[in-house]
Amino acid sequence: MMCRRLTWIILLGLTLICSSAQAKIKWTGNGDNSFWDNGDNWNKGGRLPLPDEDAQIDIDGAHCLIDEINVGDKEAVAQQLQLMYRGDPDTAVTLTVDGGILRLNGKLFIGAEGGSGTLVVESGQVSMPQIQLGKNAQNASIVMNGGRIDCSGSLEIGVNVNEASTRQLTINGGVLKALNMNSSSQGSVLLNGGVLELGSLTLDERVSLDILDGTLVLAGHGDQRDTVEAYAQAGFLTVFGEHATRGGLVIQYDADTDQTVVSADPSQMDLTRAWGPAPVGGGIATEIDALVWTPGNDTRATLGHDVYFGVDAGAVADATADDPMGVYMGRQDGASFDLPELSLAETYYYRVDQIDAATGEIHTGEVWSFTVENTLMIDNFNDYANWEAVLEVWEESGSAWNTISTDFSAGGNAMRVTLNHPNQTDEQKGTHGALILGRDMDLTVHGARVLAFDFASDPNQGFVENIYIELSDGMTASRVTIDDPVTVRNRAWGQVDIDLARFAGIDLAQVKRMAVGVNLLSSVDQPVSVYFDNFRLLPSRCVPDRTLPSDLNRDCTVDEADLAILLDRWLEGTVQVTAAQAPDPSTWLTFDELDPWYLAFMDETEDRSDPNFPRVVTSPSSNVTVDLLGGFDGAGAAVFPGDDQPDIRGEGESFVHVNKAGIECLAGSTLTVSLWVNGDPASQPFNDVVFEAGEAGSLIRFECPDSQGRVVFTHGMLPRDIVTWNGSVFSDWAGEWNHYALVKDAAQGIQQIYHNGLLVAENAEAFQSSLWLDDMRIGATNQPIAQRPYHGKLDDLRFYGAALPQAAILSLAGRDTVEQAPVTPADINGDGVVDQADRDLLDADMGRIQLWPD
Numbered sequence: 001m002m003c004r005r006l007t008w009i010i011l012l013g014l015t016l017i018c019s020s021a022q023a024k025i026k027w028t029g030n031g032d033n034s035f036w037d038n039g040d041n042w043n044k045g046g047r048l049p050l051p052d053e054d055a056q057i058d059i060d061g062a063h064c065l066i067d068e069i070n071v072g073d074k075e076a077v078a079q080q081l082q083l084m085y086r087g088d089p090d091t092a093v094t095l096t097v098d099g100g101i102l103r104l105n106g107k108l109f110i111g112a113e114g115g116s117g118t119l120v121v122e123s124g125q126v127s128m129p130q131i132q133l134g135k136n137a138q139n140a141s142i143v144m145n146g147g148r149i150d151c152s153g154s155l156e157i158g159v160n161v162n163e164a165s166t167r168q169l170t171i172n173g174g175v176l177k178a179l180n181m182n183s184s185s186q187g188s189v190l191l192n193g194g195v196l197e198l199g200s201l202t203l204d205e206r207v208s209l210d211i212l213d214g215t216l217v218l219a220g221h222g223d224q225r226d227t228v229e230a231y232a233q234a235g236f237l238t239v240f241g242e243h244a245t246r247g248g249l250v251i252q253y254d255a256d257t258d259q260t261v262v263s264a265d266p267s268q269m270d271l272t273r274a275w276g277p278a279p280v281g282g283g284i285a286t287e288i289d290a291l292v293w294t295p296g297n298d299t300r301a302t303l304g305h306d307v308y309f310g311v312d313a314g315a316v317a318d319a320t321a322d323d324p325m326g327v328y329m330g331r332q333d334g335a336s337f338d339l340p341e342l343s344l345a346e347t348y349y350y351r352v353d354q355i356d357a358a359t360g361e362i363h364t365g366e367v368w369s370f371t372v373e374n375t376l377m378i379d380n381f382n383d384y385a386n387w388e389a390v391l392e393v394w395e396e397s398g399s400a401w402n403t404i405s406t407d408f409s410a411g412g413n414a415m416r417v418t419l420n421h422p423n424q425t426d427e428q429k430g431t432h433g434a435l436i437l438g439r440d441m442d443l444t445v446h447g448a449r450v451l452a453f454d455f456a457s458d459p460n461q462g463f464v465e466n467i468y469i470e471l472s473d474g475m476t477a478s479r480v481t482i483d484d485p486v487t488v489r490n491r492a493w494g495q496v497d498i499d500l501a502r503f504a505g506i507d508l509a510q511v512k513r514m515a516v517g518v519n520l521l522s523s524v525d526q527p528v529s530v531y532f533d534n535f536r537l538l539p540s541r542c543v544p545d546r547t548l549p550s551d552l553n554r555d556c557t558v559d560e561a562d563l564a565i566l567l568d569r570w571l572e573g574t575v576q577v578t579a580a581q582a583p584d585p586s587t588w589l590t591f592d593e594l595d596p597w598y599l600a601f602m603d604e605t606e607d608r609s610d611p612n613f614p615r616v617v618t619s620p621s622s623n624v625t626v627d628l629l630g631g632f633d634g635a636g637a638a639v640f641p642g643d644d645q646p647d648i649r650g651e652g653e654s655f656v657h658v659n660k661a662g663i664e665c666l667a668g669s670t671l672t673v674s675l676w677v678n679g680d681p682a683s684q685p686f687n688d689v690v691f692e693a694g695e696a697g698s699l700i701r702f703e704c705p706d707s708q709g710r711v712v713f714t715h716g717m718l719p720r721d722i723v724t725w726n727g728s729v730f731s732d733w734a735g736e737w738n739h740y741a742l743v744k745d746a747a748q749g750i751q752q753i754y755h756n757g758l759l760v761a762e763n764a765e766a767f768q769s770s771l772w773l774d775d776m777r778i779g780a781t782n783q784p785i786a787q788r789p790y791h792g793k794l795d796d797l798r799f800y801g802a803a804l805p806q807a808a809i810l811s812l813a814g815r816d817t818v819e820q821a822p823v824t825p826a827d828i829n830g831d832g833v834v835d836q837a838d839r840d841l842l843d844a845d846m847g848r849i850q851l852w853p854d
Contacts, residue, residue, distance in 0.1 A: 025049045025078075027057040027064060027093075036066045036076045036102075049078040051105055056082045060091035060115070068099025068124060080106035081128075083117035089138045091115030097124045097147060104128035111140030111167075121174060123147040131178070133187065134158045134167040141168045144176055144194060151178035155198075157187035157207050167207075171196055171214055183207035191216060201227070203236035210238045211249070216262040223253045224260040239264045241276050241294075271297040272363040274305070274335075274352040279370040286344065286372060286446045291337040296354040296363055305332040306353040306362065309339075316349040317367050331355075343447035344539035345374035376448060378514075378535040379437070382412035390415065393437065397515070399424065400433030405531060410454035410493045414533040419520055421527055431465075431524055434517035441511040443471075443500055448537035449853050451498045453516075456531040457489050462682065463520050463528045464488045470515040471503045477513075478503040485685075492687030492707035492788070493531075497538070499853045540851040545726070547852075550845040552825040558845040566834065566842055569826040573833035577820050579757075579810035585674070585798035586665035587616055587658075592636035594626055601638065601656065616662035623654045624779065630793060632676040632737040637795040640779040642683060653786040655779035663693055663776045665801035666700055669746035669769040671715075672800040674812045677704055679734035683791035685709045688733075690790055691797075693776035700770055701781075702742060703788075704733050711761070713742045713753050716768025723751045725761040734792065739813040745803040752823075757813035759806060762823045 031040035039046035041064070049055040055078035057064055066076050081104050084093050092115055099122075107130045111117040116139035119126075123146045130153040134140035140158075142149075155178040158167040167187030169176075173194040181189075182202040189196070189207070191214035199220050203209055209216070209231075218224045228251050231237040232244035239248040248269035252261045269275075276294030295304065308316045310327035319325035329337060342348070348370055354363040384390050387403050394415075396402060401421035405414045419433045443451065457464050466483035480502045487494060500508055518530050542556035552562040588604040595602050602608075603616040623641055631637035640654045665671070677690065685705045692701040699720055703712040711725040711733065721744075732738055732755060741754040744766065751766035752759055778794065780786035798812070810818060821832040828838040 024054040024056055027055070027059060027062055029059055029062050034063050034065045036064055037074065048076075051077045052079050054078065054080040054082065054106070056085050057093050057095060057117075058082065058085045058091070058115070059093065060088075062093040064093075064095045066095070066097045066100050066102055066124065075101045075103050077103050078105075080104065080109065082109040082112045083119060084115045084140075085109070085112045088115055092118070092139075094118045094120060096120040096122065097126055098122040099124040102126045106130075107132060109135060110142065111135065111138065114138065116140065118143065121145065121147040121149060123174075125150070127151075129153045131155045133169060134165065139166045141166070141170065142176075144169075144171045144174045146174040146194075148174055149176040149178075151176075153179050155181045157181070157183040157189075200224075201231075203231045205236065208236050208238065210241055211262065211264045212240055213264070218260040218262070220258055222258065223255075225251045225253050228260065228262055237262075240266065240269070242269075246270065246275065272354060272356070274299075274354050274365045277350075277352075277368040280368050282371040283373050284342075284370045286342050286376065288342065288370075289339055291339060291350055291352075293335050293352050295335045298357050299354045300357045302333050303331045304355045304357070305335065306330075306355065307332050307337045308351040308353075309337065309348065310350075311346060311348060313349045313367060313369070316351050341446060342372045344372055344376065344537070345541055346447070346539070347371040372446070374538065374541065375452075376446065376537040378441070378537065380412055380534045380536075381409075381415045381532075384413065390435075393439075395436040395438065396433075397436055398433040398517075399428060399430040400435055400518070402435060408456070408531060410456075410533040412533075414454075414456075414531045416529055416531050417516075417518055418527055418529040419518060420525060429525070431520040431522055432517065434470075434515045437514045437516075438512070439514070441514070443508040443511055443537060445509075445537075447539045449500055449540045450538040451500055451535070452538050453496055453535045454493050454533040455487065455496050456493045457491055458528045458530060462489055463524045463526075464530060465519045465521050467519070467530065468515075468517045469498060470513075470517065471506055471508070471511050472513040472515075473507040473510045474512040476506045478506045486709040490685055490687060490707050490709075493533070494707045497543070497852075501853065540853055542850075543852040546850070548845055548848060548850045549825075549828050550842040551850060552828075552842075554825075556850050558842065558848050558850075562842060563846075565824075566826040566828075566838060569822060569824045569834045571833070571835060572822040572824070572826075573835075574819055574821045576817055577757075577806050577810060578817050579815060580805070580807035582674075582804060582808035582811045583800070583802075585800050587662045587797075587799040589618060589797040590635070591626065591631065591638040591795050591797070593628070594620065603662065617657075617659040618662065618778075619657045621653060621655050621657075624656060627793060631795040632678070632739075633796070637676075637678070637793040638778075639793050640790045642680075642686070642789040642791040653780055653789055655777045655786050655789070658693075658776040658778060660773070660775050663773055663799060665799050666693070667698070667770050667773045668801060669744075670801065670803045671700075671742075671744050671770075672798075672802060672804040672809075673700075673702070673742040674739070674796070674798040674800070674804075674809070676737050676739050676795040677733060677792070678737045678795070679704070679790075679792035681730075681735040684730070684734040686791050687788055688790045688792075689777075689779075689781050689788040690794065691776055691778045692780070692782040693773045694770075694782060695772040695774035698770040698772045700773065702740075704740065709733075711740070711753060711755070713751065713761075715742075715744050715751060716746070716766070716770055719768070721746075721751050721763055721766035721768045723753055723761050723763040723766065725753050725755065727760065728755070737795070741804070741809040741812065743803050743809070748803075750803070754806070754809050754813070757806070757810040757815040758818050759820060759823045764824075 026043045028043050031038035108128045109132050111134045119142045121144045125148045127150040131151050170190045171194045172192045175195045177197040180200040187207045189209040191211045193214045195215045197217040248264050250263045250265045273296045274293045278292050279288050307329040308319050308327045309329050315325040315327045319327050351367050352365045384404050390402050399419040401418045403416045405416045420429045466481050468481040470479040480498050544554035547556045550558050552565040589601050601618040625639045626636045627639050628636050643653050687707040690702040690704050701714045706712045711728045714722050739756050743752040746769045749767045751763040753761040779790040826834045828841045
C-alpha cells in the first residue's frame with residue numbers, strides 16, 4: 001500500500017508541476033496605477049507574469065501600460081498574451097506600450113474571444129512568434145504611432161468573425177516586421193506612415209491595404225512587383241483611399257537587397273479631380289444619407305462642385321449643366337450632397353466635376369456607383385439567447401410554444417414554434433398557434449414591395465394545414481394565408497414571398513402588429529414544430545420563375561441574348577422517337593435481394609466466380625429493407641424509410657453506401673444514370689436526395705423532389721451545372737413508379753432529365769465535368785453525417801460512362817415510342833415548334849423588363 005500511495009503522490013506532484021507550467025495569470029486592475037509591472041494588478045499574489053505563463057487581460061475597460069521607466073531593462077514577459085478572452089460583446093481592453101520591451105514566447109491574441117481588444121505602440125519594442133488579430137471577437141486593432149513590432153512568424157488578420165466585426169492594423173509610425181501577413185476573415189491595414197515589412201503579402205476582398213505616407217517592404221522571394229500590381233488592379237491595395245490605378249502607386253525592386261518597396265507619391269496622381277467617393281460598391285445600407293467625396297486641389301470654396309446623380313449611367317456620364325438630362329443636381333458648396341430616400345437593390349451613379357478656384361475650369365470627374373442593399377431585416381432571431389429573450393419581443397398566442405433553434409436555421413438562429421408541446425397543459429394545447437410582434441413599422445420604406453421569410457416544416461409531414469401572416473395598423477387587420485402543401489409541409493428551408501399589396505385595407509406605413517400563425521389539421525393532437533427565419537422586406541426584383549415567357553435566359557429583360565437563343569433552336573419541332581436496345585451498364589443494381597453472405601446489394605454486371613468478387617460493394621444501413629415483390633417489374637426493390645431518429649444526428653438514417661469502384665464510370669465528361677423511383681406519398685415532399693457522390697469539388701446529386709417539389713440534377717466542378725424540372729407534380733415522384741434518366745455530355749454542354757422516356761428538362765450551357773468522385777450514398781447526402789433522407793422505394797439503378805441517346809432511354813423506361821416536343825424556352829407558345837409565331841412574341845416583348853411585383 002505504501003508503494004501505491006507513493007506512486008499517487010509522485011503523479012500528483014508531476015500534475016502540479018505541469019499545472020504550474022501551464023498556468024494562466026489574469027489582470028485584475030486592483031493596483032493603484034495601470035502599469036504592467038505592478039503586481040497588485042495581477043491575480044497571483046503580487047507577482048508578475050512568468051516567461052512560461054499565459055497572461056490574460058479581459059476586464060472591461062482595462063488599460064494596461066508598459067513604459068520604459070516602469071519596466072526598463074526587466075522587460076515585460078509572458079508565454080501567450082490574450083487581450084480580451086471570452087468577453088461579452090460590449091467589453092473592451094487596451095494595452096499601450098510606450099517604451100520598454102514586451103517579449104512573448106508564444107502567440108499574441110488581440111480579441112481572442114468575445115469583446116474587443118486593442119494594442120497601441122507609441123515607442124519601445126514588442127516581439128513574439130505570431131500575432132492573431134481577432135478570433136471570434138467583436139473588434140481587434142493594432143495602432144502603431146512609433147516603436148517596433150517584430151513578429152518572427154505570421155501576422156494573421158481575423159479568424160471566424162462575423163461581418164459586423166472589425167480587424168484593423170493602423171501604422172502611423174514605427175516599424176512592424178513579420179514573416180508574412182494573411183487573412184481568414186475581413187480586416188484592413190492603414191499604412192499612414194512608418195514601415196510595414198513582410199516576407200510575403202496576401203490580400204483579397206476580405207483584407208485591404210491602403211498606403212498613404214507609409215512604406216510597404218516585401219523582403220525576399222524575388223521581384224514581387226507583379227503581385228503588387230495585381231492587388232492594385234483588383235482594388236485590394238489602394239493609395240490615399242483611392243483605387244491605385246488612379247495613379248500615385250510607386251513600386252520599385254532592388255535586386256541587391258531582394259526587396260520590393262511600395263510607396264505612394266501624390267504628385268503622380270491626378271489631383272484636379274474629386275476623389276475618395278463614398279458610398280461605392282455593393283450592399284450599401286439604406287441609412288446612407290449623403291454622397292461625400294474629397295475635393296480636388298484648388299477647388300472653389302463655394303460653388304465648387306457640379307454634381308450629377310441618377311440611375312442612368314449614360315446620362316450621368318454625358319450630362320452637362322447646359323444639358324442636365326435629368327441628373328444634374330446643381331452646383332454645390334461643400335464636398336457632399338444630401339441624398340433622397342434610396343430604393344432597395346437600386347444601383348445609383350454619380351459624378352462630381354470640380355471647378356478650379358483660379359481659372360473656373362471644370363475638371364470632369366469619373367462616374368462612381370453604388371448599389372443599395374437588397375433587403376431590410378425585420379428579425380433574423382440571431383440576437384436572442386433563449387426563448388425568454390424572444391418573449392420580450394414576441395408574444396405567444398394560442399398553442400404556440402417558441403424555442404430558439406441554433407442547429408437548424410436558414411442562417412444563424414431560427415425561431416421554432418411547436419404546437420401541442422408536451423410541457424403545455426391541456427387547455428394550452430390546440431391546433432392553432434401564433435407569435436405576435438408588437439412594433440411600429442413602415443413597410444413602404446425604401447421602395448419595399450415584398451414581405452419575405454424562410455420557412456421549414458415539421459419532420460412529420462402532413463400535419464400543417466396552413467401558415468399565415470397578419471398585419472394590423474391598429475384599426476384594421478389583414479391576413480395572407482399560405483396553404484400550398486409543397487411549402488407548408490416541407491422539411492427543407494424555402495423562401496416565402498408575399499406581395500405587400502395582398503394586405504388589403506391597411507396602412508402599410510403605419511403597421512402596429514405582425515402575427516405569424518400556424519394552423520394544424522383539426523385531427524392532430526401530437527406535437528408539431530415549424531421553423532421561421534429572416535423576416536425581411538424586399539423590393540421589386542428579378543424572380544426568374546415569374547418573368548415573361550419570351551425572357552428565354554430568365555434574366556428578367558427581353559433582349560438580344562434571348563433572340564440568340566431562339567435563333568439557335570430555329571424550326572426545331574416535335575419528332576417521334578422509337579426505342580432501341582440500351583447497352584450494358586457499367587454498374588447495375590437490381591435491388592431484388594440482399595446477398596446474405598455479403599449483406600449487400602450485388603452488381604449484376606459482375607462475375608461471381610471472379611476471385612475479386614465483389615469489386616463493387618453496396619452496404620445498406622440496418623433500416624434499409626427489400627420489398628421482394630414491390631419493384632416496378634414485380635421483383636424486389638430497396639425500401640428507404642427515411643430517418644427514424646431525426647432528433648439525433650448520425651442515428652436512424654437509411655441509405656446504401658456504394659464504394660468508389662461502383663461509380664468510377666461516372667467520373668468524366670459523359671454519363672447516364674437510369675433508375676426507377678416510387679416515393680412514399682405519406683412523407684413527400686421531403687427535399688429528398690436520391691443519391692450523392694463527390695470529392696475535391698466534384699459532385700453528382702439527384703433530388704427527387706427538392707424543397708419545392710422539383711426534380712433536380714446537379715453535376716460537375718464549381719460552379720456546378722444544374723438542370724431542374726419545374727413541371728413535375730406529386731405523382732411524378734410519389735405513390736407510383738416513375739422512370740428517370742440523367743444524362744450529361746460536358747463536351748456538348750448538354751445536361752438532361754428524362755421522365756418515363758420523355759425529355760422534360762435540359763441545360764444547354766452545362767460544360768462542367770466530374771474529375772473525381774468518391775464513394776456514393778444512395779438515399780441521402782454523402783456528407784460525414786447523412787442528411788436529407790429519401791423516403792420510398794428505388795429500383796433498377798444503372799450507371800453508364802456514356803451519354804445515352806433518347807432511344808436507349810426509352811427502352812430502359814419500357815416504352816416503344818414518344819412524341820418529343822422541343823424542350824427549350826424558345827418554344828414560347830408551347831406549340832411544339834420554334835417558328836415565326838415564337839419570334840413574333842419575342843419581338844413584341846423586346847426591351848421589356850419584368851420585375852416582381854410589377
